[in-house]
Amino acid sequence: MKDLIELLNVFAGLSLMAIGGGTAVIPEMEHQTVTVHQWVSSTQFAAIYSLGQLAPGPNMTMVGILGYHAAGVPGYFLVLFAFYFPALMLTYIVSHIWDNFRDNPWRDALQRGLAPITIGLMLSGVYAVGKTASFNLERPLWFNAVTMGFGLAIVLLLFWKRINPALLILACGVIGWFVLR
């Protein structure tokens, strides 16, 4: 029960802080679930995040799995609710009154001002997952070379050509199956 309430607090808070999209809260989510509450290990967090990239739909629905590890099936659904509902409710209400502000110049200031902060948060997300999944000092050097290589290859491939990222991720999983042991 205590875990459920903690889950609710953490994920409802994250919901309302996710400016510019869900990826902005990955670093804080990692910090809360791994370091503060120890619901999952950092390796598990990285694995669960990447499972989320394999499933269709919004790419943050994997938060439910974090809830499952903390508090079983009730945790799964509670976290989904806590992570999605507050932000959706806010959008529902604000979209009612948004049109009144259409010509307010401060709206532009808000968007322009928040844009670089969102990018900084997304970079933090890359770092939060990458420090476990890409460059991990507990692993041998060759292992890190492979994982860094996967990441770099994906960045280059996606800038070069429009490929469905889910296919690339699956491909790296298959190669990893043979190589990363």
Next chain:
Amino acid sequence: MNNPPNPAQPPSVARLFIAFALIGVSSFGGGLIAYLRDVVVDREHWLDEDEFLGALEIGQTLPGLNSTNVAVIVGRKLKGAPGAAAASLGLILPGALILIVLGLLYARFHGNPDVTAALAGVAAAAVGLLLQVTLKIGGRQFLRPKDLLFIIPTFLMVGVFHVSLVATLFLLAPIAIWMNRPRPSKDGDTSQTAPKSAP
């Protein structure tokens, strides 16, 4: 923006749910906004291009996922509160059901060396994907000193030093918004014509 050219017959709530659930089950690999635009604007003509961009703008500015926010706005526009609920649930539920299965498999097999090896590859790839999306959305912001002034401190505070997200936002956002405050055009500030970030 023109008057909302409401379609002759707004779809039923059930139809909305099914349309969004089809997106939710088929949209592998991210890029949900493109799938949404495809269905809402091109296929069903529920919104015109301008209205969709307007919805996207709200969805990006407010907290939460851009895709689910857009679903709420589109659903509300077409069918009020039931429409908003149907659209957002439709988008989320299929992935959530698939992730229950993946999550249970993971919880059961994460000690297995085969699974560990495959997931190490998957996780390394996911980092690459996240980095590419960040670089793409960030784009020219990485070259503008005015933007770097916020990108770097945000990264250091949240990513490296684990300053809480609330504190970081309350410290940096007001300054960032103030620096972009509306100014009379005699300023001739060219950065004001910078393009908005992509979804």
